[in-house]
Amino acid sequence: MINRQRLVDEFVSLVGIDSLSKKERKMADYLLQKLKDMGFKPYEDDTGKNIGGDAGNVICRVKGSKERPALLLMAHMDTVVPGLDKKAVIDGDIIRSDGSTILGSDDASGIAIILETIKSLKEDNMEHGDIYIAFTVCEEGGLLGAKNLDLSKLPVDFAVILDEGGPIGTAAVKAPYYNRFKVTFKGKAAHAGIEPEKGISAIMMAAKAMASMPHFGRIDDESTSNIGIIHGGEARNIVCDACTIEGEVRSIEKDRIDSLTNEILEHFKKTAEEMGGTTRIEVETEYPGFIIDENAPIIELLKKASETSGIPLNLVSTGGGSDTNIINDAGIPAVNISVGMEKVHSTEEYVRISDMEKACHFLTAIIKAAYSYNY
Numbered sequence: 399m400i401n402r403q404r405l406v407d408e409f410v411s412l413v414g415i416d417s418l419s420k421k422e423r424k425m426a427d428y429l430l431q432k433l434k435d436m437g438f439k440p441y442e443d444d445t446g447k448n449i450g451g452d453a454g455n456v457i458c459r460v461k462g463s464k465e466r467p468a469l470l471l472m473a474h475m476d477t478v479v480p481g482l483d484k485k486a487v488i489d490g491d492i493i494r495s496d497g498s499t500i501l502g503s504d505d506a507s508g509i510a511i512i513l514e515t516i517k518s519l520k521e522d523n524m525e526h527g528d529i530y531i532a533f534t535v536c537e538e539g540g541l542l543g544a545k546n547l548d549l550s551k552l553p554v555d556f557a558v559i560l561d562e563g564g565p566i567g568t569a570a571v572k573a574p575y576y577n578r579f580k581v582t583f584k585g586k587a588a589h590a591g592i593e594p595e596k597g598i599s600a601i602m603m604a605a606k607a608m609a610s611m612p613h614f615g616r617i618d619d620e621s622t623s624n625i626g627i628i629h630g631g632e633a634r635n636i637v638c639d640a641c642t643i644e645g646e647v648r649s650i651e652k653d654r655i656d657s658l659t660n661e662i663l664e665h666f667k668k669t670a671e672e673m674g675g676t677t678r679i680e681v682e683t684e685y686p687g688f689i690i691d692e693n694a695p696i697i698e699l700l701k702k703a704s705e706t707s708g709i710p711l712n713l714v715s716t717g718g719g720s721d722t723n724i725i726n727d728a729g730i731p732a733v734n735i736s737v738g739m740e741k742v743h744s745t746e747e748y749v750r751i752s753d754m755e756k757a758c759h760f761l762t763a764i765i766k767a768a769y770s771y772n773y
């Protein structure tokens with residue numbers, strides 16, 4: 399049986415542990431001990447060393463019937479800032495922070511729900527297939543834990559990531575590709591008062607290029623772009639010779655993101671050249687997108703779980719990236735299900751206890767559906 403009080407106590411303990419990206423040591427130690435106490439043999443991989451963090455991913459196998467489909471359950475250990483000295487404040491059904499930090503239900507809810515579901519399943523001697531748990535590091539800092547996860551050691555058929563918002567029963571089955579770019583506009587320096595005509599302002603070049611961008615903000619239902627950082631100039635009296643902007647493009651379809659990114663970057667280059675300047679362009683795909691077909695087996699599992707639990711299924715397309723993108727890209731069908739977190743990445747973040755409890759029931763139903771799935 400899902401134990402509401404035990405779930406809340408676990409969540410509150412997790413919130414109390416500092417676990418910023420690349421500084422997940424305390425959280426990893428806590429979870430390694432917790433899983434040992436539950437009778438498992440968890441281990442930590444060497445991701446910490448590879449990414450310059452102080453902890454690796456925490457991985458654990460919950461042995462089940464080998465004849466049945468195996469599941470990977472994932473949640474991330476790290477949080478965004480301000481995330482030090484977090485305190486969970488319980489107010490009826492709602493848990494929030496004291497207002498000075500985030501709460502970190504992104505993704506402590508996911509961890510607490512996985513732990514409670516596994517405890518309850520063991521107590522009830524529920525039949526299940528092999529379950530692998532991966533608590534990842536540095537999701538918020540570029541999905542680095544998932545990128546470094548050795549999936550060859552995790553022989554699974556399906557993955558369920560617990561790191562989404564929305565009503566319980568929500569599952570993200572589409573997420574965008576993500577390209578980031580950095581463009582340095584190069585002009586020519588000159589004294590701004592004595593001979594400005596000899597200079598070429600990189601700031602004006604960047605300004606003109608951005609003001610006339612072919613795509614910005616919401617492009618279509620499944621595509622967005624943004625410029626988030628701008629740097630340039632040394633002094634008021636110097637015509638600026640270098641100005642750097644950093645931005646991103648997201649889109650669900652590979653062809654679409656490639657053409658949008660090219661159009662934007664070509665526009666920057668052309669604008670700079672028209673003004674007598676040049677550009678240095680760096681562009682990188684930070685993570686790939688994914689689209690799960692509505693007839694895919696993993697969707698069948700979700701539909702079955704929804705039927706048996708009575709929790710309505712809500713398949714959505716998300717604009718954000720998560721560990722789910724990386725797992726899908728590696729060839730393991732993965733969905734990201736809601737843990738009830740609200741207003742994440744803000745000090746107003748909160749989660750409902752009843753939602754976390756419901757998510758435990760939904761996850762239990764998914765595990766049962768996987769056990770009875772014929773593949």
Ligand SMILES: [Zn+2]
Nearest residue numbers: 474504505561
């Ligand atoms: Zn998250």
